[in-house]
Amino acid sequence: xxxAPVADQLRLLTVQDLDTKVAQAxxxxxxxPARQELSEITAQLAxxxxxxVEAATAVTDLRREVTKAEDDVVTVxxxxxxxxxxxxxxxxxxxxxxxxxxxxxxxxxxxxxxxEEIELDAMQRLEDAEAEAARVAAEIEAVGAKVAEVxxxxxxxxATIEAEIVSLTAGRANAAEGIDEGLMALYEKLRAAQGxxxxxxxxxxACQGCHMSLNxxxxxxxxAAPADAIVRCEECGRILVRGAxx
Numbered sequence: 174x175x176x177a178p179v180a181d182q183l184r185l186l187t188v189q190d191l192d193t194k195v196a197q198a199x200x201x202x203x204x205x206p207a208r209q210e211l212s213e214i215t216a217q218l219a220x221x222x223x224x225x226v227e228a229a230t231a232v233t234d235l236r237r238e239v240t241k242a243e244d245d246v247v248t249v250x251x252x253x254x255x256x257x258x259x260x261x262x263x264x265x266x267x268x269x270x271x272x273x274x275x276x277x278x279x280x281x282x283x284x285x286x287x288x289e290e291i292e293l294d295a296m297q298r299l300e301d302a303e304a305e306a307a308r309v310a311a312e313i314e315a316v317g318a319k320v321a322e323v324x325x326x327x328x329x330x331x332a333t334i335e336a337e338i339v340s341l342t343a344g345r346a347n348a349a350e351g352i353d354e355g356l357m358a359l360y361e362k363l364r365a366a367q368g369x370x371x372x373x374x375x376x377x378x379a380c381q382g383c384h385m386s387l388n389x390x391x392x393x394x395x396x397a398a399p400a401d402a403i404v405r406c407e408e409c410g411r412i413l414v415r416g417a418x419x
Contacts, residue, residue: 395413
């Protein structure tokens with residue numbers, strides 16, 4: 174049966190306690206609520222940036238559409254003005270030509286009306302698209318501010334935990350200094366295999382690692398072992414530290 178000084182075995186519980194606190198601190202660091210919140214808000218911001226591009230594209234396309242509609246109206250209106258001037262002057266025009274001009278003016282008037290409706294519709298859609306682009310831009314600004322706020326909160330909380338981890342790690346190094354090498358090697362091996370807990374106190378006949386009560390025969394065998402013997406829990410295999418009863 175391997176052995177290690179009783180004092181070293183008792184100190185091992187302090188090392189285990191600090192290792193547990195370090196692991197808990199790392200878990201808190203990784204699962205900070207602000208971290209998840211930041212991830213969600215960042216995703217929202219990315220979606221809004223895509224909407225911004227879509228809105229800007231729509232505005233650009235509609236501006237071109239409005240310009241074309243305006244140009245079409247101007248072209249038809251100019252031709253109608255020329256025909257009106259010819260009709261009003263009547264100089265050198267045969268009756269058939271006058272009739273043709275009147276017919277063309279009727280067609281142009283209808284065409285101008287249709288084009289003006291198209292122009293008004295395009296202008297309304299452009300106004301709506303510009304309003305949507307402005308809305309998206311305002312939302313991006315608001316969400317961007319929220320991102321900065323949550324990032325600052327996360328940085329602050331993370332810095333606090335990181336400082337705690339540094340302090341706990343330093344304390345752990347001090348607590349482990351000078352402990353029997355064989356005992357520490359076994360502890361580290363068991364800690365890696367047992368979810369972070371390699372040693373536990375034996376209290377009131379129960380292992381505080383797996384919280385199982387030892388059967389009378391195992392307990393008697395452990396109690397009969399030399400004080401410096403390294404004993405293990407028959408249930409979970411962890412190092413059992415005696416003399417830590419409270």
